Amino acid sequence: xxxxxxxxxxxxxxxxxxxxxxxxxxxxxxxxxxxxxxxxxxxxxxxxxxxxxxxxxxxxxxxxxxxxxxxxxxxxxxxxxxxxxxxxxxxxxxxxxxxxxxxxxxxxxxxxxxxxxxxxxxxxxxxx
Numbered sequence: 382x383x384x385x386x387x388x389x390x391x392x393x394x395x396x397x398x399x400x401x402x403x404x405x406x407x408x409x410x411x412x413x414x415x416x417x418x419x420x421x422x423x424x425x426x427x428x429x430x431x432x433x434x435x436x437x438x439x440x441x442x443x444x445x446x447x448x449x450x451x452x453x454x455x456x457x458x459x460x461x462x463x464x465x466x467x468x469x470x471x472x473x474x475x476x477x478x479x480x481x482x483x484x485x486x487x488x489x490x491x492x493x494x495x496x497x498x499x500x501x502x503x504x505x506x507x508x509x
Contacts, residue, residue: 390503
């Protein structure tokens with residue numbers, strides 16, 4: 382397992398931008414698929430984006446496609462979520478998660494149960 386720490390959350394006005402970072406410790410991080418999830422009170426954790434170990438493949442859910450971008454820098458053991466044109470409905474606690482990349486494709490990493498390592502979360506609040 383790896384240890385994950387998210388940062389970069391905060392309060393922003395609608396239309397603004399934030400960049401979340403997920404910093405990892407552990408030698409296996411560069412071999413991991415990393416996902417960003419978000420959760421609002423009373424709802425299930427929702428997948429936002431995933432990225433393969435190399436960064437060559439990524440997935441972004443429909444509701445944020447065109448506004449959010451996922452990327453990674455394995456030399457820095459960090460994955461980023463760039464969030465632009467933020468909307469009030471993007472308000473949530475954002476979590477990053479990691480799991481060793483089986484190289485079977487990102488379709489195998491769509492659910493919480495597919496990831497074994499989690500960060501503590503960072504709050505993103507978008508005001509209207």
